[in-house]
Amino acid sequence: MQKKNTRTNFLNRHRFLLAGFLCLFGVCLLSAQDKKKEPEKKKTRVDLLHAEEAQADKVLHPDIQILIRSVKLRHDSMYMYCDSALIYEKTNSVEAFGNVRMEQGDTLFIYGDYLYYDGMSQLAMLRENVRMINRNTTLTTDSLNYDRLYNLGYYFEGGTLTDEENVLTSEWGEYSPATKISVFNHDVKLVNPKFILTSDTLKYSTATKIATILGPSDIVSDNNHIYSERGFYNTTTEQAELLDRSVLTNEGKKLTGDSIFYDRVLGYGEAFENVQMNDTINKNMLTGNYCFYNEITGSALATQRAVAIDYSQGDSLFMHGDTLRLITYNINTDSMYREMRVYHKVRAYRTDVQAVCDSLVYNSKDSCMTMYTDPILWHGAQQVLGEEIKAYMNDSTIDWVHIINQAFTIEQKDSVHYNQVSGKEMKGFFVAGDMRQVDVNGNVLVIFYPVEERDSSLIGLNYAEGSFLRMLLKDRRMEKGAFIGKANGTMYPMDQIPAEKYKLPTFAWFDYIRPRNKEDIFEWRGKKADQQMQKSDRKPLTSPRNMNIKRNK
Structure with a gap:
């Protein structure tokens, strides 16, 4: 009996030991995974490679080296140049003055008048006349912090980023030379030869030249205006994908939708879900869940609960059909006119007049609206x-x-x-x-x-x-x-x-x-089956003399 208890106690102790070992192993594994998430901090020393003159006061400042003229320093793969510098040995940090230049590889160059570099955190703080150059991208500011661990530069007192296509300015911004992604906040302005984009928050890729809209933004050109609070705008192809009830305005026509695709070069836009295309000049509107508009040809299409609304007379006329199509002829000429085609199953309502038919065409040339196939009009009684x-x-x-x-x-x-x-x-x-x-x-x-x-x-x-x-x-x-x-x-x-x-x-x-x-x-x-109209073969009558008599006034 005693042997059995001894054996049981032995096994229990080993179970607890094994469980404790597994828990410790799990904690170590999680700790190792967490450490992988953070960039590794290198403990190497900031090295002096060259200076025409070096001074040190071992009594008053035993940990400080004073370097004068043609100073060259290195920390890992980063080289630093300046007119003069102070090396703080205890903190492994540097202060650099005059004609400061940092070089990393053959793609990243940073210039400024003053630099404080912390070798422990690998954070560089540059001030006055700062320029960060990464291939064809230049970031200029008076206050730049560059974090070598994350390969990220950011400014906070105003700055400008320039590449081959655009010039971007803002109060606060950051730029990653590795990802070529920049983020801007507060009074953001992107200037392109063809348009100007202003925003509160914007992300921009210098590689793809795509601006990601993250807050209220306006894109203005000579011909149109885009308002969006979320979306993408390719500044090279001038194509936009806009979300969150964005608005496209062109010469009095305003296109609004839950989402919009717009190609400025080809001059067309597509809007999806809860779409409105409002012509504020002629006081009419197209609505539906899909709308297409070409600003170059003046054509438009609306489907999916499509409605044409005329509000020019105060009492609005609402007209629905499966498809609404607008066609413009001889655009930008004195002989320009438009056709509105509505088909099929057309229904129209205004308080004083209502109508149904299978299809309808309105021609602005002769101001005539023609209703086809079983048309019916109601006017009061x-x-x-x-x-x-x-x-x-x-x-x-x-x-x-x-x-x-x-x-x-x-x-x-x-x-x-x-x-x-x-x-x-x-x-x-x-x-x-x-x-x-x-x-x-x-x-x-x-x-x-x-x-x-x-x-x-x-x-x-x-x-x-x-x-x-x-x-x-x-x-x-x-x-x-x-x-x-x-x-x-x-x-x-x-x-x-x-x-x-x-x-x-x-x-x-x-x-x-x-x-x-x-x-x-x-x-x-x-119509009910027994009330269908059988179409005749007769052509419209030639009006007799009496039909040409003017109406009574």
Whole structure:
């Protein structure tokens, strides 16, 4: 029994010893790893290689050597030159005066009027007229500290870094000859022959000539302005990758996005997510989750919840389609004009007018907006449709519209009664944004409800047929109408209206399609299957004499 206990105690002692040894080994291993993270400090002495005269006072200053004229010192691979110097033997440090020069290899040279060098920490502090030269890069300042352990020079009282492409200035900065990376803080300015970049914080590589934007920054050239708080700008290729809601401005056009790619040489930019391209001159805007703009050709493209917004009239018009494309013709000439193309599933909303169609083109040359494939317009209680609708603008407001083939306008009186007019083609004329006159040509059919003046109650139903009709409107309602030429008509009292006379043969009320607000433009709702328009082969009519009569004022 005693032997068993002795054996057990022996094994336990060895277990504890083994565990302790393993813990000690782990601590040593971690300590060794931590030491590898820090640059190794060399303990070598600062050596005197040459001086024309050397002095020492072993009584008053036993640890100081005074060196005069043509002084040359060395610490490891670093050589130091100056007019005179003091060597402090106890601290292994040097003070150097006049025409100070430090050389490391054949690539790094540092000049100044004064140097204090600590051989223990390998830190050099140079003052007055300091220049650090690393191949094609020169750093100039009046106060520079150079840390040999980290191969890093930094200034803190203003400095300038110059390479083949750029000149950078700031209040504080650092430069690594090994990585060719510099960092600048406070009043940063990068001057390039083609642009100027100002920032609060900037990182710059003298090898790649890429500036990394780390704080609020502006890049200004003759033609445009970039604002960004985070991103990259290649000062050689003039390409930028910008993040965090950066802004690109060019001649009144402002492109904003969560991220932007911009090529200044090729003159185009791409923006991604929550994009806005705002034209402050013409007061319109493109939005979407992707936008492309070429400032040289004047072309633009927006997709992914793309919206064109016109805010020139105070009440903004919002227009959505799968794709919005802007094309500029004869740019930078007196004959310049633009086309806005929107396709497919187009929906538009403004408080006073709404529209849907499959595709749309606006041409600034004739200020005409053409709606294709099942176009429908709503104006208050009125609905207008046809195979094709052309709207002619005057200073961003509708001047007149032309409905081509199967033209049909409907005015809702209540849930049962509708004023209706159909014909081969129709022209509507506007005054101050309100439709005041409508001319209908070809196979005209009319259903009209006259009203009592005193209480606006319906008097009856007036059904008429003819070849040409002119209607006058007031307050967005049909006021009166008259046929020009032959016409047939019948007046039915309200209690004697035949069931088949309530609606014209092609009647369709598309209230379920109508955009309700600016958010509803994203919800496409097509026509019901039994209400699809069959496109005719007829071309627009040649307007007769009556169609050329000027509108009533």
